[in-house]
Amino acid sequence: MAATKDAFFKPEKISAQDRAKTTTDVxxxxxxxxxxxxxxxxxxxxxxxxxxxxxxKAIRPVRGRKTAPAIWL
Structure with a gap:
């Protein structure tokens, strides 16, 4: 690895607007x-x-309704 300024020092801070723009683009x-x-x-x-x-589709026949038997007293 070559000894450069970037290897020893932190890069410059990125502005909040640039970070927001990057986030939006991604x-x-x-x-x-x-x-x-x-x-x-x-x-x-x-x-x-x-x-x-x-x-x-196959058509099913319609079933009639089952009713309870009428009980006469």
Missing amino acids: ARQITEMETAARVSKTARLRQLREAQPIEP
Whole structure:
């Protein structure tokens, strides 16, 4: 390792505005990457769903309602 000023002394302080800007930029990049991944996944799943054949669902017969027997006293 070469003996330089940076190796022995702390670098200059970064201003709060620069740190906030860096944080904002990184957060936006992460959000954009997640959005792009979600959109591509949605498109891929939509294509797979549309490629499947449509099968008609079986219709179940409607059951009648069961009623209690009438008791006459």
